Amino acid sequence: MKWDxxxxxxxxxxxxxGLKVTLQILLLGSLMSFVLGLVWALLxxxxxxxxxxxxxxxxxxxxxxxxxVQLFFLFYVLPEWxxxxxxxxxGVFAIGLHYSTYTMxxxxxxxxxxxxxxxxxxxxxxxxxxxxxxxxxxxxxxxRVIPALGNYVIAMLKDTPILMVITVLELMGRAxxxxxxHYQFTEPITVIGVAFVLISYPASLLIRALERRLVR
Numbered sequence: 001m002k003w004d005x006x007x008x009x010x011x012x013x014x015x016x017x018g019l020k021v022t023l024q025i026l027l028l029g030s031l032m033s034f035v036l037g038l039v040w041a042l043l044x045x046x047x048x049x050x051x052x053x054x055x056x057x058x059x060x061x062x063x064x065x066x067x068x069v070q071l072f073f074l075f076y077v078l079p080e081w082x083x084x085x086x087x088x089x090x091g092v093f094a095i096g097l098h099y100s101t102y103t104m105x106x107x108x109x110x111x112x113x114x115x116x117x118x119x120x121x122x123x124x125x126x127x128x129x130x131x132x133x134x135x136x137x138x139x140x141x142x143x144r145v146i147p148a149l150g151n152y153v154i155a156m157l158k159d160t161p162i163l164m165v166i167t168v169l170e171l172m173g174r175a176x177x178x179x180x181x182h183y184q185f186t187e188p189i190t191v192i193g194v195a196f197v198l199i200s201y202p203a204s205l206l207i208r209a210l211e212r213r214l215v216r
Contacts, residue, residue: 003186003187004184004186004187007182007184007187007188008187008191010178010182011175011178011187011188011191014174014175014177014178014188015171015174015175015188015191015192015195017169017174018169018170018171018172018173018174018175018192019171019195021088021168021169021170021171021173021174022157022160022170022171024088024092025088025091025092025095025160025163025168025170026153026156026157026160028092028096029091029092029095029096029099029156030096030099030152030153030156031096032092032093032095032096032097032100033095033096033097033098033099033100033102033103033152033156034100034103034149035100036096036097036100036103037099037100037101037102037103037104037106037107038103038104038107040055040059040100040101040104040107041104041105041107041108041111042133043055044056044104044108045111059100059101059104060101062097062098062100062101063098063101063102067094067095067098067159067162068162068165070094070097070098071090071091071094071162071163071165071166072165072166074090074093074094075087075090075166087163087166087167087168088168090166091160091163091166091168094163095156095159095160095163099152099155099156102152103149103152106145106148106149106152107141107142107145109145109148110140110141110142110144110145111137111138111141113141113144114137114140114141118136118137118140119132119136119137121136122136122137146210147207147208147210147211150203150206150207150210151204151207153203154200154203154204154207157196157199157200157203158196158200160172161173164176171192171195171196172192174188175188175189175191175192
């Protein structure tokens with residue numbers, strides 16, 4: 001099949017629109033997954049099982065069900081209960097919630113990796129619980145887990161095309177729209193494939209460099 005550069009040129013407006021939506025989803029979804037994952041991790045260390053147990057059930061359920069099923073539930077089932085959100089809001093929430101259950105495990109590992117002596121030193125200095133966490137434990141734990149969190153950002157990026165199924169016009173959605181309008185598939189699909197590589201590969205190299213720097 002002959003490569004059509006005119007089709008590439010015609011697709012670029014679609015591409016830039018889709019890229020803006022994709023990056024918006026990635027930014028908001030990442031922030032949500034990082035914040036909510038930390039909340040889950042802290043709640044899982046609560047002294048009472050009446051807090052730990054519900055959090056464990058919810059996060060395990062989310063982690064063990066496909067993102068696609070969660071998207072369909074949020075977008076098509078919740079409106080039957082009177083809860084209706086835009087496709088973009090639903091997509092961001094679904095990705096953020098789904099990946100928060102994975103970032104939770106990353107945070108837990110980082111917290112558990114903080115030496116016991118740090119906890120003992122905070123106790124010896126008579127620091128409050130809040131001060132112990134904010135000044136001693138979390139700065140050390142988060143520093144250790146930044147590379148792992150970065151890997152999940154890349155995973156989220158590669159999962160954004162799935163939002164096309166709930167009508168979010170990110171990169172893949174725009175490519176599909178262009179293909180339906182112009183009956184050309186090779187050029188738009190190839191362009192977005194290359195775009196994902198050009199974003200993901202440098203990001204992975206940055207994460208590796210950051211990991212080497214932080215483990216010193």
